[in-house]
Amino acid sequence: MRKFNNIRFNDRVSKLSVTIIVLVFVGHFNLGYGQSVVPLKNSLPKSGKLVDNKPIGKGWVDLLASDEEWNFERSFWSLTNNTLHGTIGNEKEHHYSYTKKSYRDFEMLVSIKAVGDDDVNSGVCVRINPTSWDDAPGYQVDMGKGYWGSLWEERRSGMVQKYPDSLATKLAKKNDWNEYYITAKGHHIQAWLNGIQTIDIVHESGFTDGKIGFQLCHMHNPTVVDVKALYIREIK
Numbered sequence: 001m002r003k004f005n006n007i008r009f010n011d012r013v014s015k016l017s018v019t020i021i022v023l024v025f026v027g028h029f030n031l032g033y034g035q036s037v038v039p040l041k042n043s044l045p046k047s048g049k050l051v052d053n054k055p056i057g058k059g060w061v062d063l064l065a066s067d068e069e070w071n072f073e074r075s076f077w078s079l080t081n082n083t084l085h086g087t088i089g090n091e092k093e094h095h096y097s098y099t100k101k102s103y104r105d106f107e108m109l110v111s112i113k114a115v116g117d118d119d120v121n122s123g124v125c126v127r128i129n130p131t132s133w134d135d136a137p138g139y140q141v142d143m144g145k146g147y148w149g150s151l152w153e154e155r156r157s158g159m160v161q162k163y164p165d166s167l168a169t170k171l172a173k174k175n176d177w178n179e180y181y182i183t184a185k186g187h188h189i190q191a192w193l194n195g196i197q198t199i200d201i202v203h204e205s206g207f208t209d210g211k212i213g214f215q216l217c218h219m220h221n222p223t224v225v226d227v228k229a230l231y232i233r234e235i236k
Contacts, residue, residue: 040167044195047107048181053229055109063099063212063230072097073133076216084227088216093134098125098213103184103234108212110180111229114143121147121217122225124180126189127210128154134218138210141182141191141199144217148172149198151189153206154215160189160206163198171196177228185235 049056063069067079076095077086088095114122121144128138137155142148149163149171171193172178181192187206191199212232214225 040170040196042195043197044181044192047233048109048192050109050111050179050229053111055231055233057233059233060109060231061233063232064227069100070097071100071130071211082228084214084225084230086214086216086225087223088218088220089222090220091216091218094136094218095133095216096125096128096130096136096213097216098128098130098136098211100211102209102211103127103232104209105185105235107181107183107233107235109229109231110182110227111177112143112180112214113175113177113226113228114223115175115225116223117221118145119220120144120175120223121215121220122223123147123152123215123217124182125154125211125213125215126182126184127207128213129207129210130213136211136213136215138207139189140215141180143172143178149191149193149196151191151199151201151203153203157203157205160203161199161201163193167196168193168198171198179229183235 047057064082064084070079073095076088077097110124114120123140123142125136126139126141128136130136140152140154142150142152146165148168151161153160179194183190187204188202189199214227216225
């Protein structure tokens with residue numbers, strides 16, 4: 001009888017262990033090479049909020065104040081009335097816009113809209129080092145089906161940290177305005193999409209400085225990208 005009781009006790013312990021493992025997995029998910037991020041919990045820092053498209057606190061710089069601070073092809077991009085506007089058809093090459101200045105450590109606020117079909121794709125470019133309008137190696141805090149909330153490294157590592165599509169569809173606003181709060185400190189990259197943290201990773205092989213910009217992605221149907229708020233605050 002004691003042996004039978006031991007078997008039942010061990011069975012209960014095993015079931016309890018499995019339950020704990022499942023709960024831990026559900027409560028947290030490990031995004032590939034990154035740290036764990038709690039899904040759908042608004043953890044946006046106070047400094048990551050836009051109020052009427054303006055940041056909170058001091059030290060922020062408006063990167064949309066003048067097109068003189070930007071590099072872009074005027075056949076694809078324009079900057080007027082503090083709004084960056086980009087359009088592209090089914091082109092063979094990407095067409096990037098990016099700042100003339102390079103940045104190292106910073107926090108950044110973005111309000112952006114990408115309009116197109118179901119496969120529309122764009123990205124907020126961080127620490128990129130362009131060699132041409134089409135070639136811009138560096139990070140993208142990504143946008144588009146299968147990419148929302150993820151960290152991509154163009155022409156280098158590819159997908160650095162993937163945010164689950166099942167959660168991204170609950171966060172991303174298709175053909176509408178979305179807000180990103182992004183921080184870059186050394187090799188530590190973090191990002192929040194509409195208040196929810198989707199990226200938290202230390203990526204040792206990534207660039208530690210570069211331009212800020214946006215992508216018009218190639219090989220897609222007509223896409224329109226608008227940026228109505230873009231603020232940066234450097235971390236010294």
